[in-house]
Amino acid sequence: MVKQTVKMDCLYQCLLAFVIVGVGTAMDLDVTPRITIPYSELVDVNRFINTAVSNVTMLLEDDAGILYVGARGAIFSLNARNITDGTNKTLNWEASPDKQKACEIKGRNNKTECFNHIRFLQRFNETHLYVCGTFAFSPLCGHIDIKTFHLTSISEGKEKCPFDPSLGYTGVLVDGKMYTATEYEFQSTADIRLAQEQRLLKTEDSHNLWLVDAKFVGSALIQESVNSLVGDDDKIYFFFTEGVKEKYTEHEKPRVSRVARVCKGDVGGQRILQKKWTSFLKARIICSIPEFVFYFDILTSTFVLDRGSWQTSVFYGTFTSQWKNVEASAICRYSLADIQSVFEGPYMEYMEDIHKWTKYEGELPSPRPGLCITNELRMKGQNTSKDLPDKVLGFQKLHPLMYDEVKPIEDRPLLLKKNALYTRIAVDQVMALDGQEYDVMFIGTDDGYIHKAVVMSPKVHIIEEVQLFRSPEPVEKLVISKKQKSLYIGSLSGVVQIPLSNCSRYITCYDCILARDPYCGWNGDACIEISSVENRTLMVQDIVKGSTGCSNSTVRVPIIQKVKTVQQGADIMLFCDIDSNLASTKWQVNNTELNIMQQNYKVGTDGLLILNSLLSHTGNYSCYKEENGVQSLVAVYAVSILMELPTDEVEKPSSTPLPSPTNPESWHVVKAEVVYIAAIIILGGVCVVLMSVLFYVACLQNKTGKYHLNTPSGVELQTVSGSCGSRKAESNQEYADGFLQIIPGEAVSGPSNRDLNSPVRQLPPPPPVPPPLPTEFTNGITTLPSMLKKMNGNTYMLLRQNDEASSPLYHSFTEELSKILEKRKHTQLVEKPDESSV
Numbered sequence: 001m002v003k004q005t006v007k008m009d010c011l012y013q014c015l016l017a018f019v020i021v022g023v024g025t026a027m028d029l030d031v032t033p034r035i036t037i038p039y040s041e042l043v044d045v046n047r048f049i050n051t052a053v054s055n056v057t058m059l060l061e062d063d064a065g066i067l068y069v070g071a072r073g074a075i076f077s078l079n080a081r082n083i084t085d086g087t088n089k090t091l092n093w094e095a096s097p098d099k100q101k102a103c104e105i106k107g108r109n110n111k112t113e114c115f116n117h118i119r120f121l122q123r124f125n126e127t128h129l130y131v132c133g134t135f136a137f138s139p140l141c142g143h144i145d146i147k148t149f150h151l152t153s154i155s156e157g158k159e160k161c162p163f164d165p166s167l168g169y170t171g172v173l174v175d176g177k178m179y180t181a182t183e184y185e186f187q188s189t190a191d192i193r194l195a196q197e198q199r200l201l202k203t204e205d206s207h208n209l210w211l212v213d214a215k216f217v218g219s220a221l222i223q224e225s226v227n228s229l230v231g232d233d234d235k236i237y238f239f240f241t242e243g244v245k246e247k248y249t250e251h252e253k254p255r256v257s258r259v260a261r262v263c264k265g266d267v268g269g270q271r272i273l274q275k276k277w278t279s280f281l282k283a284r285i286i287c288s289i290p291e292f293v294f295y296f297d298i299l300t301s302t303f304v305l306d307r308g309s310w311q312t313s314v315f316y317g318t319f320t321s322q323w324k325n326v327e328a329s330a331i332c333r334y335s336l337a338d339i340q341s342v343f344e345g346p347y348m349e350y351m352e353d354i355h356k357w358t359k360y361e362g363e364l365p366s367p368r369p370g371l372c373i374t375n376e377l378r379m380k381g382q383n384t385s386k387d388l389p390d391k392v393l394g395f396q397k398l399h400p401l402m403y404d405e406v407k408p409i410e411d412r413p414l415l416l417k418k419n420a421l422y423t424r425i426a427v428d429q430v431m432a433l434d435g436q437e438y439d440v441m442f443i444g445t446d447d448g449y450i451h452k453a454v455v456m457s458p459k460v461h462i463i464e465e466v467q468l469f470r471s472p473e474p475v476e477k478l479v480i481s482k483k484q485k486s487l488y489i490g491s492l493s494g495v496v497q498i499p500l501s502n503c504s505r506y507i508t509c510y511d512c513i514l515a516r517d518p519y520c521g522w523n524g525d526a527c528i529e530i531s532s533v534e535n536r537t538l539m540v541q542d543i544v545k546g547s548t549g550c551s552n553s554t555v556r557v558p559i560i561q562k563v564k565t566v567q568q569g570a571d572i573m574l575f576c577d578i579d580s581n582l583a584s585t586k587w588q589v590n591n592t593e594l595n596i597m598q599q600n601y602k603v604g605t606d607g608l609l610i611l612n613s614l615l616s617h618t619g620n621y622s623c624y625k626e627e628n629g630v631q632s633l634v635a636v637y638a639v640s641i642l643m644e645l646p647t648d649e650v651e652k653p654s655s656t657p658l659p660s661p662t663n664p665e666s667w668h669v670v671k672a673e674v675v676y677i678a679a680i681i682i683l684g685g686v687c688v689v690l691m692s693v694l695f696y697v698a699c700l701q702n703k704t705g706k707y708h709l710n711t712p713s714g715v716e717l718q719t720v721s722g723s724c725g726s727r728k729a730e731s732n733q734e735y736a737d738g739f740l741q742i743i744p745g746e747a748v749s750g751p752s753n754r755d756l757n758s759p760v761r762q763l764p765p766p767p768p769v770p771p772p773l774p775t776e777f778t779n780g781i782t783t784l785p786s787m788l789k790k791m792n793g794n795t796y797m798l799l800r801q802n803d804e805a806s807s808p809l810y811h812s813f814t815e816e817l818s819k820i821l822e823k824r825k826h827t828q829l830v831e832k833p834d835e836s837s838v
Helices: 002-027 097-105 336-343 375-379 390-398 509-515 647-651 664-700 753-757 813-823
Strands: 035-037 046-048 057-061 066-070 074-079 089-092 118-123 128-133 140-145 150-156 170-174 177-182 191-195 215-222 235-243 255-263 281-285 298-305 314-320 328-335 348-351 356-359 415-418 422-431 437-445 449-456 459-467 477-481 486-490 495-499 520-522 527-529 561-567 572-575 584-589 601-604 607-610 619-627 630-642 705-708 715-719 740-744 787-791 794-798
Touching: 057 118, 057 477, 057 486, 066 118, 066 128, 074 118, 118 170, 170 215, 170 235, 177 215, 177 235, 191 255, 215 298, 235 298, 235 314, 255 298, 255 336, 281 336, 314 422, 328 336, 328 422, 422 477, 437 477, 509 520, 509 527, 509 630, 561 572, 572 630
Parallel strands: 035 459, 298 422, 561 630
Antiparallel strands: 046 495, 057 066, 066 074, 074 089, 118 128, 128 140, 140 150, 170 177, 177 191, 215 235, 235 255, 255 281, 298 314, 314 328, 328 415, 348 356, 422 437, 437 449, 449 459, 477 486, 486 495, 520 527, 572 607, 584 619, 601 607, 619 630, 705 715, 715 740, 787 794
16 A cells, blocks of 8 residues: 555656646746745835734724734734734633643643634624634633623533634634534544534534545635525535545545535424534535646635625635645636536435445436525425425435536636645735736745735736745735735734735836736836826736836836956856846847857856956947846946956056955955964974974984873874984884884773883873964865966955865866856845956
């Protein structure tokens, strides 16, 4: 089984790579964000951080301008305009010490689990909110008075809230009734419940026919009774992932995504399905690439976008692969009309003999099982679900699964991202200057990024990606405020508020147009939010093409020509910074396109490197940014290559003079040279002293002298007499070279009587300890630099050992820079050196 799973993982990895390279490129599914905004460049950001923040639950009341935040042991009321203005209110609701102790006795973690984690927070009526928390594995719910911001009542919450803060959970409050889905008891299976004083409804748990290890991620109320011609009922939809066996073996498709629905007026059956749903139906949700039958089966987040009526509403879902070795995400969107059509289609039934689900081909009872109560049924005297015939309820109990599958609107994903795991999604609908409404998606990742993308069916353009946190952490919640023009992001560390648009980042007309941001438009002078302008006749915007509208614009960013004067043979770096990940660079020399195939040129994503410059490289260099068919000038250089630099320029360059000795940087350079020279002199002196001592000891003694090192290795140093004055070697243990030799011997742990009485064995005084090496020499380099190379007028030192012992760390300057430029993709260059220098 393990081997088969590994093989399947490898197979899906290869398949995903082939999909992205093949179909993904052709269909533009794997989209690259146009610009990347790192954490250090964030502006207009508000952060609410509190020690109680954890497993954030958020409720936005846009008209009132309040953002309610449920955390660990506390609920906060924040100003939606600015969540950090200091006007927030706090309601502490901690689990009691007794509950925490009981939770710890159950074997739960008293550092993370044995607290009151707020999992549900919604509006109950005009004066109160309704809140539920885990309360140290003993759930409780209560009402919060909005004016006083205090709990007015507390009740049992075991039928409404999970006991474990890590369990998947979703819920919605409708007309005072609470519809939730999770695991409610310890070691219980997940189910969908309606909990209220009058009645409790649940899903059927026999035979695992209704739900199989379900993990819920979202729910929504759809008011299908509004303007209904048949008198239909409102419905609550639930989205989840569960185990599956229909059509597949256990190893092929262990989990799939589902959508289920129940009717708001469901009250259970009279004899069959008592206290159980009589309208529960579920269907599979497909998010796949049809050409390769590659499925994204794990649903991680949903968002229902209301477009004015339930027939036109759509829901978005973020999906990942169930294969752990495949790190990729996809986004699909679905029509609620298509979902309803699937629920009106054929059923499936479970065959006990073969343990599989197959299509039901028999006759259906009347009225159709799973339907809500309509006008037609009321005319027949069936006013509630308790009035439905037993035959209908019996069929419903055994056939909750639909045969047809819910497919995305485009029949394929809107967006596919490799090496990214999407955790949350929120969608806003924006009216652009062309009169069209565009869906703008805000997508959170598991490492703390927000991807902002505009949907241009069937394509998607990622406008930007924003790094929210200094250290990676997953995005837990996303809430959009159209009134405050803000996006609220919930995480384990707190709540972040950022603007929906970053129009001010685009300083030219083409930057504004190329962004293709429905929030932004060019008014002739600047890129601004179109919602802030009443008269938009003079504004330009191009969402579909992203290239037209700036032909009459006169606003240009001035380009200052930079001068480069170097000696022949030097390497020259010409920077060309572009902020768009979708743009490419083109270079011209003297108004002629540069032949980058020449050996001396290396072109990178952020500059041009001229290696071993020649006199023929002299000229005017221009760098152009090209994106989406639009070309704009970015940088201009005047490069001069000289055979030899004038003496006065070498001593004192005209454009960038050398710093005076009083300059701290210059002083550090001089100081470093003095340290180098002093270190060499000291080391040389120490060597002379040591050699003199050794020769003196060797000449003074007639016999071999030994130095025992008191170490476990038993190493013995022996000085061997050689020719010293008129002395000659008198034994085989003496050598003519007179150098210190290392001979094997036994380690001596302490002096023996013989050693103490023998003048030969008496230990001489140890030689003086050499002074410590300067820090500059601790890297193993024992000589001064032996080669200097100049580039851009700045001196770079390349350190090299002598020819006999060449350092393996040495690389040529040309090779190193070439490798760096070829490897860099989107990394920003370091701060530029002086642009005009010798």
